[in-house]
Amino acid sequence: MRARVALVAALALAPAAGADEARYFLPAAVAARVEAGQRSGLWVELERANGGLTVTVSEAVRALPGSPGFPLERTERCGDPAALEVPRGFALPPALERLRARRGSALGVVRSVVAYVSERTALDEDDRGPQDGVSVLRRGRGRCSGRANLAIGLLRALGVPARAVHGLAVGADGARYHRWGEAWLATLGWVPFDPGAAVGLVSVRYVPLSGPAEGLALDGVRALSVDERGFLGLTAWRGLRLLPAGGATLRCVAPSSAAPLAALLVGPDGSRWAREGRGELVFTGMLPGRYRILWSSNGESAVRDFVLGSGDVRLEVGGKGATRS
Numbered sequence: 001m002r003a004r005v006a007l008v009a010a011l012a013l014a015p016a017a018g019a020d021e022a023r024y025f026l027p028a029a030v031a032a033r034v035e036a037g038q039r040s041g042l043w044v045e046l047e048r049a050n051g052g053l054t055v056t057v058s059e060a061v062r063a064l065p066g067s068p069g070f071p072l073e074r075t076e077r078c079g080d081p082a083a084l085e086v087p088r089g090f091a092l093p094p095a096l097e098r099l100r101a102r103r104g105s106a107l108g109v110v111r112s113v114v115a116y117v118s119e120r121t122a123l124d125e126d127d128r129g130p131q132d133g134v135s136v137l138r139r140g141r142g143r144c145s146g147r148a149n150l151a152i153g154l155l156r157a158l159g160v161p162a163r164a165v166h167g168l169a170v171g172a173d174g175a176r177y178h179r180w181g182e183a184w185l186a187t188l189g190w191v192p193f194d195p196g197a198a199v200g201l202v203s204v205r206y207v208p209l210s211g212p213a214e215g216l217a218l219d220g221v222r223a224l225s226v227d228e229r230g231f232l233g234l235t236a237w238r239g240l241r242l243l244p245a246g247g248a249t250l251r252c253v254a255p256s257s258a259a260p261l262a263a264l265l266v267g268p269d270g271s272r273w274a275r276e277g278r279g280e281l282v283f284t285g286m287l288p289g290r291y292r293i294l295w296s297s298n299g300e301s302a303v304r305d306f307v308l309g310s311g312d313v314r315l316e317v318g319g320k321g322a323t324r325s
Contacts, residue, residue: 019270020230021058022204024170027220028052030213039208040165040182040192041201052220057204061230061269063247063285064200067107068186075161078184083161087153089134093120099158107245109158110183110191110199115238117151117195125176145179147195152181160184165192168207168221175221177214178206200243203231229269233289247285249312254279254297261317263295 026034031053036044047054075084092100096116099109122141129139129146133153136142142150148164155162161184169178180194180202193199194206205226234241254261257279265273268289275281292305295317306313 019267019272020061020204020228021056022170022226022228023224024055024057024175024207025049025220025222025224026052026055026207027217030168030216030218030221031055033209033211033213033216035167035208035210040180040190040206042204042206042208044208054224055207057207059201059204059230061201061234061243061271061287063287064107064188064191064243064245065285066187067105067245068188070102070104070106070109071159072106072161072184072186074186075159075184077186078161078190080161080163080184083163083184084156086156087133090153090157092154092157093137096154096158105245106160106185107188107191107200109160110155110185110193111237111240111242113154113158113160114151114193114195114199115240117147117154118239121147121150121195123147123196144194148179148181151193151195155181155183163190166209166212168209168218170205170207170221170223170226175218177218180206196239198231198234198241198243201231201234201241203228227270230267230271233269234287244287247287248308248310250283250286250291250293250308251312251314252281252283252293252295253314253316255317259297261295261297263293263317266292266294 034044034046034055036046041059043058045056096113099112102109120140121136124141125143127141127143129135131142131146131149133150136146136150152162152164163182165180165182167178168175180192182190182192185191191200192202194202205228231241234243252263260278261281262276263281265283273283286308288309290307292303293315294303297317
């Protein structure tokens with residue numbers, strides 16, 4: 001009975017998904033440049049505070065629905081003509097030229113390009129050379145803006161619309177201006193990437209701005225709280241955190257197709273997903289890790305821990321446990 005009461009309360013309070021969240025205080029002049037709403041997979045909300053604004057950045061760390069094929073078609077549908085413009089004098093390095101003939105995942109192409117930039121160009125925030133992609137590739141080093149520009153140019157040369165995002169990156173030692181990128185992947189929309197950091201998402205330590213704002217002092221920016229467990233729990237590949245496409249599917253099955261069923265799924269990073277229905281509840285896009293599920297059906301309730309891998313899992317409530325299908 002106690003488990004049933006706890007489950008009902010949890011279902012009522014459970015958010016749709018996502019546990020990564022950060023809160024920052026920004027002075028008014030800087031806060032005025034923050035891009036509220038949704039950008040780069042982040043959801044940004046603003047609240048007035050004494051002398052500035054409190055900025056809340058959150059995201060749902062879930063697998064992407066899938067990846068469109070490569071080469072992409074009808075790229076003009078991205079809605080940003082500038083994202084199609086290849087920089088003058090830009091040519092693909094031989095190591096990436098082979099991607100032109102690839103038939104497969106467009107997300108995979110983005111990963112390959114960002115990994116190439118991460119490995120072939122050193123991050124040097126003191127670099128005073130030109131930060132266009134051609135110059136950064138020639139020197140083999142650049143600031144965050146230069147490495148983002150290089151990745152954007154390479155993607156455009158491969159027929160993938162790409163553009164830059166201006167923002168802040170808030171670390172343990174304070175805030176700095178930062179630049180990352182977005183690639184347009186058809187049904188997935190604009191997918192973020194950052195050379196040296198991640199593909200498919202960026203951390204809640206990033207705060208998108210409406211444009212360049214490097215002239216404004218960042219001394220008053222401070223982090224109030226940061227929870228990025230979901231981001232940090234992602235698999236690293238060639239130094240990049242990767243948000244996978246597809247993800248695993250969990251099926252929670254009741255003893256009969258007509259039986260009422262309620263379940264609360266708690267992810268490795270504290271994310272929660274609630275479902276109610278009859279017979280079967282399906283959770284899609286789940287990332288690998290250790291999960292806990294609280295379920296209730298026909299007056300019976302239970303809590304179960306299990307490990308979700310890359311395949312599908314079927315949980316029979318009231319049965320012997322999880323079976324991989």
